[in-house]
């Protein structure tokens with residue numbers, strides 16, 4: 440099989456800037472108020488993208504081996520599938536470290552690509568369920584790890600995948616998996632274009648996953664974790680994220696760590712999933728999110744106007760005042776807890 444570089448790969452070789460091997464620390468100050476209404480302790484949480492600071496770690500998935508793997512299948516990265524491969528195994532180790540992956544854990548990986556993160560997960564002792572949409576990459580990663588029983592690859596689109604049944608059958612069919620109360624985890628370098636779909640799919644699965652650790656576009660990461668009230672970035676997805684999880688921005692990942700290099704930087708976010716018994720009390724989550732979405736439909740409108748299909752503006756004003764808010768409040772002024780209280784008051788029979 441020829442491993443000579445194709446024309447498109449040669450172009451990448453010429454245009455790829457050198458990969459940073461230096462430590463890159465980024466500090467983020469906590470915002471004054473989180474959108475769920477809570478305040479964080481005033482600690483600095485340090486972004487710990489350390490770069491390749493462990494000279495002894497052999498980087499199996501560097502630029503040349505990634506090209507070689509792609510070339511072995513005659514593939515070049517597909518933009519439409521968000522194929523930006525990770526070239527820095529230290530970052531994979533940090534991702535796995537953030538999720539606290541231990542021997543015997545079951546991990547869902549979305550988009551294994553050439554298998555660089557998969558390798559780190561398997562080396563940490565995890566059983567990996569990898570869902571890959573690109574059939575060529577699914578074949579490549581299956582072949583790479585053909586000698587281990589610790590990987591199951593599904594050639595599927597994660598957005599349409601029956602994650603719950605695949606995870607349960609993995610627990611049921613693998614004797615080595617210790618299922619005594621341990622929940623599965625999600626660790627993935629996902630294509631940016633499916634970030635919202637993945638979050639909507641996985642965050643309500645607190646009954647099977649304890650933690651979802653994702654490498655996201657940095658701007659998306661900040662919007663999901665750090666939105667301040669009364670800003671245009673505050674949206675229904677923030678209420679959703681805080682309803683189902685406790686999100687935390689972990690560290691920034693410079694764009695130079697990927698091949699091909701994207702136009703934006705990335706960041707790792709950990710979503711600690713709430714168990715269903717910990718969700719805020721609402722009579723129905725469907726009705727709750729319908730109220731939140733209606734309130735945001737016309738963001739500049741006062742809530743007493745945008746929720747008039749549910750009850751009269753006078754009733755909405757009274758409900759807002761009874762939870763300590765102005766009767767003229769707009770959606771971007773309400774925390775997740777405020778929305779829960781408002782929903783429960785205005786949907787009461």
Ligand SMILES: C[S@@+](CC[C@H](N)C(=O)[O-])C[C@H]1O[C@@H](n2cnc3c(N)ncnc32)[C@H](O)[C@@H]1O
Nearest residue numbers: 523524525550551552571572573596597628630
């Ligand atoms: C950003 S790359 C990450 C690859 C690898 N995990 C890494 O870190 O180098 C995203 C991967 O997700 C795959 N992918 C894209 N859309 C997908 C989808 N809807 N479902 C599952 N995999 C998808 C791509 O083919 C690609 O392999």
